[in-house]
Amino acid sequence: MTLALCERGVFAWEDFRRLLVEEIGAFDTGDPGAAAGSYYARWQTAFERLLGTRGLCARAELEARVQELGARPAGHDHEPPVGGHDPAREGAGRPR
Numbered sequence: 001m002t003l004a005l006c007e008r009g010v011f012a013w014e015d016f017r018r019l020l021v022e023e024i025g026a027f028d029t030g031d032p033g034a035a036a037g038s039y040y041a042r043w044q045t046a047f048e049r050l051l052g053t054r055g056l057c058a059r060a061e062l063e064a065r066v067q068e069l070g071a072r073p074a075g076h077d078h079e080p081p082v083g084g085h086d087p088a089r090e091g092a093g094r095p096r
């Protein structure tokens with residue numbers, strides 16, 4: 001999503017990169033307000049900050065969506081396989 005919005009001219013990559021560097025720096029210095037977890041958690045936080053500062057998606061909207069998605073039961077968006085055939089369970093893509 002980050003790259004797609006940048007390619008569409010919604011923001012300059014440098015704007016995102018600056019926020020990402022800030023997030024990484026805050027994490028590295030032990031800032032208690034820094035995003036916890038992996039590099040991708042910091043990427044997400046930087047992206048969310050960018051969306052907010054550009055007025056594209058408010059923090060409250062993001063939090064509401066996270067709550068909505070988190071309330072869904074596991075497997076809610078997966079239909080049973082047609083005819084009982086499920087390549088994922090049968091090892092599709094795995095070397096034989």
